Amino acid sequence: MLSLPITIVVYGLVSGGIIVALMESEARAPTPDAALEAAQKRLGDLFGASVRSFVIVALFCLTIIGIPFGLYRAIRWALYVQAIMIDGQTGGSSLAYSARIVQGRWWSTLGRIIAASLVGVVPITLIGQLIQAAVPGLPGALIGAIVSALTTPYAVIASTLIYFDLKSRVVAVNTSTTA
Numbered sequence: 001m002l003s004l005p006i007t008i009v010v011y012g013l014v015s016g017g018i019i020v021a022l023m024e025s026e027a028r029a030p031t032p033d034a035a036l037e038a039a040q041k042r043l044g045d046l047f048g049a050s051v052r053s054f055v056i057v058a059l060f061c062l063t064i065i066g067i068p069f070g071l072y073r074a075i076r077w078a079l080y081v082q083a084i085m086i087d088g089q090t091g092g093s094s095l096a097y098s099a100r101i102v103q104g105r106w107w108s109t110l111g112r113i114i115a116a117s118l119v120g121v122v123p124i125t126l127i128g129q130l131i132q133a134a135v136p137g138l139p140g141a142l143i144g145a146i147v148s149a150l151t152t153p154y155a156v157i158a159s160t161l162i163y164f165d166l167k168s169r170v171v172a173v174n175t176s177t178t179a
Contacts (some may be wrong), residue, residue: 011152012046012081018156019085042084048091049080052162068149075110076102081156082163109162116158124151 016039024035041044049087053073060070079101080094080175089097128147132140 012050014152015081015156016042016046016085018153019160043093045084049094053077055145075106079163101170105166112162120154121151
């Protein structure tokens with residue numbers, strides 16, 4: 001149970017750093033230090049949004065009846081890290097911002113997240129879990145952590161691409177309705 005807050009903080013930092021590196025890669029070669037420093041500056045927002053979304057989704061999922069509502073919220077809020085790191089949202093506003101971007105495209109967002117997970121994350125994570133089960137104790141945990149560190153960038157890059165696509169569609173709809 002102690003690993004959950006650590007995982008939330010590390011995921012927020014790493015995800016934020018990867019997003020900053022992606023954004024800066026067009027202008028100049030990003031450095032890991034600069035990317036992680038930018039993410040660290042937003043750690044309070046990343047942590048707050050992570051905890052809030054996790055707690056709410058977990059509470060929905062505690063009952064069988066609440067699972068669909070929890071899944072619905074999880075997909076609507078799946079892009080909060082991008083909302084914070086790319087569009088400068090606060091921890092409090094990032095969940096609503098993510099939900100607005102996903103609005104009207106929930107099913108396609110779910111499909112894209114599942115596809116990205118099946119291709120990039122699930123196979124490597126399963127391999128890591130098998131290795132961790134075969135190698136008990138600290139060495140197995142270290143191998144599992146390394147495999148997790150290798151898969152996280154794929155998930156973050158995929159969700160960032162999904163974010164940019166959904167955001168461009170929202171902008172296109174708003175532009176066409178005002179023209």
